[in-house]
Amino acid sequence: MSTKLINTLCPFCGVGCGINLKLDSNDQLVGVEPQKNHPISQGKLCDKGWSTAYAITSPKRLTQPLKRVNKTFYPISWQEALSTISEELQGVIEQWGSQAVGLISSARATNEDNYVAQKFARAVLKTNNIDHCARICHSPTVAGLKQSLGSGAMTNSAKDIFSSDLILVFGADPTENHSIIGGQIIQAHLQGAQLIVVDPRVTRLAKLANQHMQLKLGSNIALINAMLHVIIEESYFDKTFIKARCDGFEHLAQHVKSITPESVEKLTGVSAQLIRTVAKAYSQAKHAMIFYGMGITQYMSGTNNVISLANLALTCGHIGKAGTGVNPLRGQNNVQGACDMGCLPNVYPGYQSVDDEKAQEKFSQAWHTEVVKAPGLTSLGMSKAALSGNFRALLLFGEDPAVTDPDQNQVKSSLKNLDLLVVAELTLTETAKLADIVLPAASFAEKEGTFTNCERRVQKLNQALAPIGQAKGDWQWLQALAKEMGSEQLNWSNSEEVFNEITSLTPQYQEMNYQKLDDNYGLQWPCTNNSPNGTAILHSTSFPIGKAKLIAVNHSDIDEMPDEDFPLQLTTNRLHFHYGCGSMTRNSPLLERETPAGILFINPIDADNLNISHFSAVSVKSRRGYLETRAILTNDVPLGLVSMPYHFKEAPSNQLTNTAQDPVTKMPELKACAVIVTALAQGKIPKTIEQLQQES
Amino acid sequence: MKIYLINDLQRLQQHLAKNYQFHQVVTNSDGQCHWQQIASETTKPVVHDPLIYEKPQSSAKAFFFTEQEKVLVFNGEFFQETIPTPKPFVLFGVQSCDLTAIHYQDKFFKDDPYYQARRQQCLLVGLDCITPCEHGFCPTVNAGPGVKDGYADIILHPLANKQWLVIEQTNKGAQALKDLVFTETHWHYLTQRDLVLHQCEKEFPDDKYITDGIQKINSDEISSEFWRKLAIQCLGCSGCTTLCPTCSCYGTRAIKQDNNHFSQQRFWDSCLYEGFQREASFNNPSAEAGTRVQRFWQHKFGDEFFTEFSRHGCVGCGRCEQTCPGVIGIHSVMKRLTEERGQKNGQEDTNA
Ligand code: SF4
Ligand code: SF4
Ligand code: SF4
Numbered sequence A: 001m002s003t004k005l006i007n008t009l010c011p012f013c014g015v016g017c018g019i020n021l022k023l024d025s026n027d028q029l030v031g032v033e034p035q036k037n038h039p040i041s042q043g044k045l046c047d048k049g050w051s052t053a054y055a056i057t058s059p060k061r062l063t064q065p066l067k068r069v070n071k072t073f074y075p076i077s078w079q080e081a082l083s084t085i086s087e088e089l090q091g092v093i094e095q096w097g098s099q100a101v102g103l104i105s106s107a108r109a110t111n112e113d114n115y116v117a118q119k120f121a122r123a124v125l126k127t128n129n130i131d132h133c134a135r136i137c138h139s140p141t142v143a144g145l146k147q148s149l150g151s152g153a154m155t156n157s158a159k160d161i162f163s164s165d166l167i168l169v170f171g172a173d174p175t176e177n178h179s180i181i182g183g184q185i186i187q188a189h190l191q192g193a194q195l196i197v198v199d200p201r202v203t204r205l206a207k208l209a210n211q212h213m214q215l216k217l218g219s220n221i222a223l224i225n226a227m228l229h230v231i232i233e234e235s236y237f238d239k240t241f242i243k244a245r246c247d248g249f250e251h252l253a254q255h256v257k258s259i260t261p262e263s264v265e266k267l268t269g270v271s272a273q274l275i276r277t278v279a280k281a282y283s284q285a286k287h288a289m290i291f292y293g294m295g296i297t298q299y300m301s302g303t304n305n306v307i308s309l310a311n312l313a314l315t316c317g318h319i320g321k322a323g324t325g326v327n328p329l330r331g332q333n334n335v336q337g338a339c340d341m342g343c344l345p346n347v348y349p350g351y352q353s354v355d356d357e358k359a360q361e362k363f364s365q366a367w368h369t370e371v372v373k374a375p376g377l378t379s380l381g382m383s384k385a386a387l388s389g390n391f392r393a394l395l396l397f398g399e400d401p402a403v404t405d406p407d408q409n410q411v412k413s414s415l416k417n418l419d420l421l422v423v424a425e426l427t428l429t430e431t432a433k434l435a436d437i438v439l440p441a442a443s444f445a446e447k448e449g450t451f452t453n454c455e456r457r458v459q460k461l462n463q464a465l466a467p468i469g470q471a472k473g474d475w476q477w478l479q480a481l482a483k484e485m486g487s488e489q490l491n492w493s494n495s496e497e498v499f500n501e502i503t504s505l506t507p508q509y510q511e512m513n514y515q516k517l518d519d520n521y522g523l524q525w526p527c528t529n530n531s532p533n534g535t536a537i538l539h540s541t542s543f544p545i546g547k548a549k550l551i552a553v554n555h556s557d558i559d560e561m562p563d564e565d566f567p568l569q570l571t572t573n574r575l576h577f578h579y580g581c582g583s584m585t586r587n588s589p590l591l592e593r594e595t596p597a598g599i600l601f602i603n604p605i606d607a608d609n610l611n612i613s614h615f616s617a618v619s620v621k622s623r624r625g626y627l628e629t630r631a632i633l634t635n636d637v638p639l640g641l642v643s644m645p646y647h648f649k650e651a652p653s654n655q656l657t658n659t660a661q662d663p664v665t666k667m668p669e670l671k672a673c674a675v676i677v678t679a680l681a682q683g684k685i686p687k688t689i690e691q692l693q694q695e696s
Numbered sequence B: 001m002k003i004y005l006i007n008d009l010q011r012l013q014q015h016l017a018k019n020y021q022f023h024q025v026v027t028n029s030d031g032q033c034h035w036q037q038i039a040s041e042t043t044k045p046v047v048h049d050p051l052i053y054e055k056p057q058s059s060a061k062a063f064f065f066t067e068q069e070k071v072l073v074f075n076g077e078f079f080q081e082t083i084p085t086p087k088p089f090v091l092f093g094v095q096s097c098d099l100t101a102i103h104y105q106d107k108f109f110k111d112d113p114y115y116q117a118r119r120q121q122c123l124l125v126g127l128d129c130i131t132p133c134e135h136g137f138c139p140t141v142n143a144g145p146g147v148k149d150g151y152a153d154i155i156l157h158p159l160a161n162k163q164w165l166v167i168e169q170t171n172k173g174a175q176a177l178k179d180l181v182f183t184e185t186h187w188h189y190l191t192q193r194d195l196v197l198h199q200c201e202k203e204f205p206d207d208k209y210i211t212d213g214i215q216k217i218n219s220d221e222i223s224s225e226f227w228r229k230l231a232i233q234c235l236g237c238s239g240c241t242t243l244c245p246t247c248s249c250y251g252t253r254a255i256k257q258d259n260n261h262f263s264q265q266r267f268w269d270s271c272l273y274e275g276f277q278r279e280a281s282f283n284n285p286s287a288e289a290g291t292r293v294q295r296f297w298q299h300k301f302g303d304e305f306f307t308e309f310s311r312h313g314c315v316g317c318g319r320c321e322q323t324c325p326g327v328i329g330i331h332s333v334m335k336r337l338t339e340e341r342g343q344k345n346g347q348e349d350t351n352a
Helices: A052-055 A078-096 A111-125 A139-148 A159-164 A177-188 A202-210 A220-233 A239-245 A249-256 A261-268 A274-285 A302-315 A335-340 A357-367 A379-387 A406-414 A472-486 A493-503 A514-519 A591-594 A604-609 A689-695 B010-017 B095-110 B115-117 B169-178 B190-204 B208-217 B224-231 B241-243 B287-303 B303-309 B320-325 B330-339
Strands: A003-009 A017-022 A028-035 A067-069 A072-075 A101-104 A166-170 A194-198 A209-214 A288-292 A327-328 A394-397 A420-426 A438-442 A449-452 A455-461 A568-573 A599-602 A618-620 A626-633 A641-645 A675-681 B005-007 B020-028 B032-037 B067-076 B079-081 B089-095 B120-126 B154-160 B166-168 B251-255 B262-268
Touching: A003 A455, A003 B032, A017 A052, A028 A052, A028 B005, A028 B241, A067 A078, A067 A261, A067 A327, A072 B241, A078 A101, A078 A438, A078 A472, A078 A641, A101 A379, A111 A335, A111 A357, A111 A449, A111 A472, A139 A302, A139 A327, A139 B166, A159 A177, A166 A177, A166 A274, A194 A274, A209 A274, A209 B251, A220 A261, A220 A274, A220 A302, A220 B190, A261 A274, A261 A626, A288 A302, A288 B067, A302 A327, A335 A449, A357 A493, A379 A406, A379 A514, A379 B120, A420 A472, A438 A641, A455 A514, A472 B010, A568 B262, A599 A604, A604 A626, A626 A689, B005 B010, B005 B190, B010 B166, B020 B154, B067 B251, B095 B120, B095 B303, B120 B169, B154 B169, B166 B169, B190 B224, B224 B287, B241 B320, B287 B303, B320 B330
Parallel strands: A101 A394, A166 A194, A166 A288, A194 A209, A288 A327, A394 A420, A420 A438, A568 A641, A599 A626, B020 B089, B089 B120, B120 B154
Antiparallel strands: A003 A017, A017 A028, A067 A072, A067 A438, A449 A455, A568 A675, A599 A641, A618 A626, A618 A675, B005 B166, B020 B032, B067 B079, B067 B262, B154 B166, B251 B262
């Protein structure tokens, strides 16, 4: 029974629901409840939210710094950890230069942690080698929307779902990944909004939708171009809006002129008639809202896919008003904040370019040190440079690339190649096991700070518990490390001071402070002199780049089509009961029980042909890897397509996925590759990837 | 049983707080209502918050059946039960729906030593509702708005001019009040109470669809197809079973320590999880979400459970409606049920 209630935020996804943590009289976290008056969650949570208490009270939590000698970890003091790290870092910098060190921060950490991480890289280590995991989720969003609209964030807000007449869900599975928003889409649909789903799989929303366009993997652009063709041919487009607010319409119209719905039927697998129906419905709706997810971004053509969606919305004038917009559903709870804070090699906080001399000057002045001009490496770049020996020391927190990275085999060998790997984590993750020094991290319930949700709402996280053992918040240990290295650059006494520094340097956050965030359930950026109470809808009168750009883009084939040797197509998906690499959710006995460790969804007819029955053990092989798992037979995947969630370290789908990349953002094509599936002998238990690797 | 008329609730609160750990529903800065322990009286009496009429988001269920608790420890040699030993505590101002739920759970956990150890230490002070609450429909399922006889140790009933009627219900209640000098009052106040409660009942919105829905659940008119379709909307969040004051499913797991020692923990479970009934062989009698959702409502309204517990498993609090992200809480489900034109289906799923 609880005696205290602390209001804070759900730590899982980008929806940013308000939760209350229930503590008992011994200050133990015993459970949670949703905040009834929270503007987004409104008294609801998804299963991840409800299981929060398990995520952080895991018996596996790290409580003190560890040092690895060969394969064994020994506990050490913080002092020893910091001085070891400091010495090694300085050694590497002396010998190899600042370009050989870097930092990967976390989309799960607070804005304060992320801000301090990039400042540590830029002001203390003197490198722009700073990144976080957005690359495997939504970097094409930032790149694409920035070109089309001038800003890479969700244009509207969750509450707009209820002022929309038509909701178009494109390559996203919100009831599983952003469940509370998914639920609101269901609710709006029940109240009369039209629902249209575009997805190769029969998602939950597809089952409820008015229309489901079950397109073939990777045919997004062809489909959208054909819709644009119909919209322009039938004069469904918004002439006034285009004239006043967009550039490039003539060229786009010319470009799609020959792309009739009939011409893409075969490529997309969607009937011309359905394309026409949906094009009409979307363009003619008074308020129509697009949500999209990784079914758009995780392709080689990710950036162009995003541009294509922007074309669609702009042409119909569905932007800048309530109930409209182009709305990316981003994964981790603070992926928006990590980007806002400049945990990217090419931008400072607030998307101020590191190439820009004025920005360099601004930050040099603010940080009382000359910032480096040399461009930085992305996480993928760091991992490549590590393999070739040009990158030698990495600090990493709150991420588990050894499980989640698209090419985990390469990531593992590159991490092993480092002179120094420091990982700060809650538990001993697969990545932490490779580290030289492991630092015990404080969980979200043990720290104060802010998270920025997918609708740009900067919300206050409140501390409920004292950090377990000797665990520390990320910015606190980074500050201690900076001091150990003789730098006075990082010097704050609490997270509010960090936040005040953030607002002084990040134009979008300018008018925010902790008190205001507390009073308003957070504020949506931009929050400036002109909009001191934040902004719910972007681009209502103009775009940051003046006029929006309609940019003609072409369909390009996915990199690896099925063939004789690898006859099935594999895509990846997520399960609502797990999150990311599962390092938090899988501590819940309830969520862990929901599926075997590792599963493959397969159509019953394919399964029958391969002699596979429900839950039977199968092997999955691609040109890059092999793993074993269990099959789940379901009509939710069409013939010829199989799908795997990526949460399980026992059977990580990225052993198999393709590494071909989006040329702009280097986003790997995680959503499509070719595989062969075979039934294992009856009664055989699938081997985990660890067992398989030990055998080979 | 005595009836008192009091002018000042503070005196009663302060008196009880001297002898019991004192819990009351309060509102936090976000306007959320929740149970809160009020610091015990040591030297000077604390000023207690006035009673509020809003239903707390979480019911009182966790006071007896806790979210997670250690039930056994193994110290390398033998097992030991870890029966809790709480101090006497009072829940001050429990509304009728939640009291009815406690009464229901008292039966369910009759032989459960962990539940009973806590339950026996508790003094229940009930609070009559005199206006309907959001989503509530307690009169329809015979669970309110007035506190039912015998479901609390003491009943509080608000009168005009900030006066209160204090009605003793049990010996435990009488004991708790015995040192207080209160004016006993006339039984005609009870008639007045009945009138007020009756008036309150009339103010509840029309919910014939609920009575009709209950009938339908107990007929063979609802196809498994109906449940299958409805269950597409179940996101498996466990919110309904967590907040429902009568839900009582739990799971257990062993938590290993380093030295051969371990403890057995039990924790709230949810029958809406797919894994709830799955066996190690992967056989699962309720693999279909439809079957699970149907079973949940069967448990709340099925005749077979009515017979066993002499009442419905639902006490009409409406919390499931408020918390269901998939919009299939009680009101939504019952409306959908009554809109469903009776399609007979010979192959009914068996009731759990
Ligand atoms: S939808 Fe996201 S933020 Fe909300 S409870 Fe679920 S995981 Fe947490
Ligand atoms: S089923 Fe719903 S309305 Fe009935 S008691 Fe449970 S939570 Fe309350
Ligand atoms: S609250 Fe709704 S979505 Fe959640 S488990 Fe219950 S029925 Fe399913």
